[in-house]
Amino acid sequence: MIAGVLIQLSNRNIDRVFDYNIPDSLINKIKIGMRVVVPFARMHLEGFVLEIKDKSDIDDLKSIESIVDEDVLLNKEQLELGRLMQRDTLSTLISCYQVMLPKALKARLGSSISKKYDTFYKFGDVKLEKMNATQQKIIDIIKKNGEIKRSDALDISSSSLNTLLKRNVIVPFKREHYRVSYDDKLVTPHVLTNEQSSVVNDIVNCHDNNIFLIYGVTGSGKTEVYMELIDYYLKLGKTAIVLVPEISLTPQMVKRFGDRFGSRIAAIHSALSEGEKYDEYRRIYRGEVDIVIGARSAVFVPLKNLGIIIIDEEHSDSYKQDSQNPRYDTLAVAKHRSKYNNCKIVMGSATPSLETFARAQKGVYKLLCLPHRINGKSLPLVNIIDMNEELKYSKGHFSRLLLDKIKEKKELGQQVILLLNRRGYSSFVTCKNCGYTVKCPNCDITLTYHKTSNNLRCHYCGYATKYDKKCPSCGEVSMSDLGVGTQKIEEELLSLIPSIKVLRMDFDTTSRKGMHEKMIKSFKNHEYDVLLGTQIVAKGLDFSRVTLVGVMNADTSLNIPDFRSSENTFSLLSQVAGRSGRSKDAGEVIIQTFNSEHYAIKHASHHDYLGFYKEEMNIRRSLKYPPYYFLVYIRLSSKDNKLLFKEANRIKNTLNNRLSSTIVLGPTPCNIFKKNLKYRYSIVLKYKKEDKLYPLLKQIIDYYKSNKNIVIDLDFNPIHFD
Numbered sequence: 131m132i133a134g135v136l137i138q139l140s141n142r143n144i145d146r147v148f149d150y151n152i153p154d155s156l157i158n159k160i161k162i163g164m165r166v167v168v169p170f171a172r173m174h175l176e177g178f179v180l181e182i183k184d185k186s187d188i189d190d191l192k193s194i195e196s197i198v199d200e201d202v203l204l205n206k207e208q209l210e211l212g213r214l215m216q217r218d219t220l221s222t223l224i225s226c227y228q229v230m231l232p233k234a235l236k237a238r239l240g241s242s243i244s245k246k247y248d249t250f251y252k253f254g255d256v257k258l259e260k261m262n263a264t265q266q267k268i269i270d271i272i273k274k275n276g277e278i279k280r281s282d283a284l285d286i287s288s289s290s291l292n293t294l295l296k297r298n299v300i301v302p303f304k305r306e307h308y309r310v311s312y313d314d315k316l317v318t319p320h321v322l323t324n325e326q327s328s329v330v331n332d333i334v335n336c337h338d339n340n341i342f343l344i345y346g347v348t349g350s351g352k353t354e355v356y357m358e359l360i361d362y363y364l365k366l367g368k369t370a371i372v373l374v375p376e377i378s379l380t381p382q383m384v385k386r387f388g389d390r391f392g393s394r395i396a397a398i399h400s401a402l403s404e405g406e407k408y409d410e411y412r413r414i415y416r417g418e419v420d421i422v423i424g425a426r427s428a429v430f431v432p433l434k435n436l437g438i439i440i441i442d443e444e445h446s447d448s449y450k451q452d453s454q455n456p457r458y459d460t461l462a463v464a465k466h467r468s469k470y471n472n473c474k475i476v477m478g479s480a481t482p483s484l485e486t487f488a489r490a491q492k493g494v495y496k497l498l499c500l501p502h503r504i505n506g507k508s509l510p511l512v513n514i515i516d517m518n519e520e521l522k523y524s525k526g527h528f529s530r531l532l533l534d535k536i537k538e539k540k541e542l543g544q545q546v547i548l549l550l551n552r553r554g555y556s557s558f559v560t561c562k563n564c565g566y567t568v569k570c571p572n573c574d575i576t577l578t579y580h581k582t583s584n585n586l587r588c589h590y591c592g593y594a595t596k597y598d599k600k601c602p603s604c605g606e607v608s609m610s611d612l613g614v615g616t617q618k619i620e621e622e623l624l625s626l627i628p629s630i631k632v633l634r635m636d637f638d639t640t641s642r643k644g645m646h647e648k649m650i651k652s653f654k655n656h657e658y659d660v661l662l663g664t665q666i667v668a669k670g671l672d673f674s675r676v677t678l679v680g681v682m683n684a685d686t687s688l689n690i691p692d693f694r695s696s697e698n699t700f701s702l703l704s705q706v707a708g709r710s711g712r713s714k715d716a717g718e719v720i721i722q723t724f725n726s727e728h729y730a731i732k733h734a735s736h737h738d739y740l741g742f743y744k745e746e747m748n749i750r751r752s753l754k755y756p757p758y759y760f761l762v763y764i765r766l767s768s769k770d771n772k773l774l775f776k777e778a779n780r781i782k783n784t785l786n787n788r789l790s791s792t793i794v795l796g797p798t799p800c801n802i803f804k805k806n807l808k809y810r811y812s813i814v815l816k817y818k819k820e821d822k823l824y825p826l827l828k829q830i831i832d833y834y835k836s837n838k839n840i841v842i843d844l845d846f847n848p849i850h851f852d
């Protein structure tokens with residue numbers, strides 16, 4: 131017998147099946163989807179068995195050396211999914227399979243992470259006529275449950291246990307002990323409101339569409355709806371995947387699902403140790419769970435007979451893998467799985483991405499709304515503070531109103547969340563005096579500062595202008611790229627209100643395991659007056675005493691050189707505003723900004739998603755951005771700058787000549803022009819419909835695949851442009 135093996139090396143030149151003999155010793159063991167070790171170019175490499183056949187066209191085949199894991203790692207659905215992802219992303223097939231395997235399993239099964247076991251006892255061959263009371267007690271438990279755990283038997287009597295063991299009345303056996311445990315004492319679910327029930331009914335009774343968007347304000351009970359839907363499909367004997375952004379995948383969130391479904395769930399999140407993750411994945415692989423909760427990569431878990439895939443906070447950029455190949459989109463993967471399993475996809479958000487909402491408006495997805503908060507509370511009142519005005523009174527970062535309100539809340543025994551908006555990179559320059567930022571006249575995105583050439587550039591189209599410290603708007607010599615950190619804001623607040631207790635939370639202070647959890651607890655216990663942090667404080671947290679949310683600087687995310695900067699700012703402001711006034715006391719929000727007239731900020735202050743959507747869609751249409759156009763971001767890199775520039779232009783010309791209805795922008799130096807000793811250029815494509823595009827891009831990739839001096843990365847529907 132012959133096996134076709136895909137080698138685990140992400141190299142386009144060998145991204146195909148190679149034939150190997152299956153030795154007699156392995157003939158009944160090897161199955162499609164298993165990992166094996168094969169000799170390859172004088173090395174021993176791992177690969178996946180993709181086919182098993184009788185004959186090969188090649189004589190003189192080498193043999194498979196060994197099997198890596200006891201189980202099949204890629205099932206039929208996943209093998210097919212990998213091919214579809216390869217087609218969508220033009221990545222190597224092997225990278226599409228590798229991304230499906232959890233890291234915890236990639237560390238060879240059983241080698242670096244050990245399994246844990248518990249000892250149990252069951253009946254042996256011998257029956258005793260006479261027993262004392264404690265022996266009888268142990269026997270009774272085994273009669274009832276079929277087994278007894280060693281620790282439970284020891285609690286009864288260790289000497290009785292030993293006697294029974296010695297006489298072979300009972301015998302030991304081991305069972306794997308999973309490191310994560312779920313409580314099966316389930317909590318009674320809420321009775322759904324009429325609004326919630328009708329959303330659930332619309333979804334389960336819909337037969338002409340499998341994809342849904344629940345557009346519901348923060349606190350409208352979306353999570354409760356998800357759980358009811360899951361319950362419905364579980365009762366039909368099906369399974370469910372719940373996807374959430376990593377940032378909101380907190381233990382509290384997992385607990386809510388655990389309270390409802392107990393040990394039927396497996397949750398995979400960053401607070402788990404490697405051993406815990408390993409155990410959770412093995413429960414999934416063994417078919418011991420029906421619901422998996424996790425971030426992006428959980429979309430691949432091998433649950434059989436899927437009934438529903440939920441994508442919570444659908445707008446989150448974490449649903450796109452964009453730091454490495456394959457640069458896949460979670461929704462696209464979910465759609466493939468939905469076709470295969472004929473299952474539903476339910477997305478939810480208070481601020482849906484424009485792409486998704488536009489498709490829902492057109493009826494491609496079915497739109498369902500939850501317009502009211504559960505407790506009938508209105509959304510908080512939002513104040514916009516024009517920081518240009520405030521500069522007359524202070525050069526600091528706190529407006530007079532924000533400072534007064536913080537003092538007031540402290541006196542009332544209420545709490546405050548302060549958001550320091552520090553998204554992404556800060557290589558754009560803004561005026562420290564008036565907040566002005568220089569934009570590209572062609573693309574309406576912020577220009578980025580390039581140190582080497584000391585100029586400002588648009589990294590979409592290549593437009594460049596000289597960097598001038600003098601602000602073109604207010605005339606002050608104060609253009610700079612300085613950003614402030616949470617520590618500086620904390621110091622400033624302490625100097626203004628010395629008695630205030632500030633808890634600082636950002637990606638640095640929460641990186642240690644369990645730290646995030648601990649901080650949330652201590653803030654909940656009211657050990658602090660103010661929670662100050664970056665984006666991490668904006669999502670999902672539920673503190674009943676918080677009645678004020680202050681946004682220190684709404685502008686940072688507006689100024690990021692990205693056509694989605696308004697959308698991201700609107701969504702961030704809406705999310706953080708949703709943290710205020712969640713229980714009995716009414717909430718307030720203060721947004722500090724140098725752009726108080728900006729439509730993203732204005733609409734966010736009125737909780738007006740639809741108003742924002744309409745205005746933003748007009749801009750997208752006129753500038754030819756998604757959802758009106760599709761984008762492809764082509765990144766080219768090389769150690770040889772001259773060669774790269776020449777080839778980049780050649781590619782651009784090829785694209786221009788061969789494509790009729792695609793706009794080709796660039797090549798332009800990437801935002802990070804030099805990375806790991808490699809120079810980087812990018813080309814951006816905008817198109818509506820272009821049948822020749824994928825075949826042409828594939829040709830270009832193939833043309834360069836054996837050229838070691840040029841690396842091409844493709845990102846379809848890109849989120850980041852760096």
Ligand code: ADP
Nearest residue numbers: 320321322323347348349350351352353354504
């Ligand atoms: P969202 O996911 O839209 O932010 P949640 O599902 O978290 O909303 O609901 C907000 C709050 O309301 C939660 O504390 C939740 O337990 C509660 N809740 C949701 N649905 C109901 C209901 N039908 N009855 C009572 N409380 C509910």
Ligand code: ZN
Nearest residue numbers: 570573588591
């Ligand atoms: Zn431009």
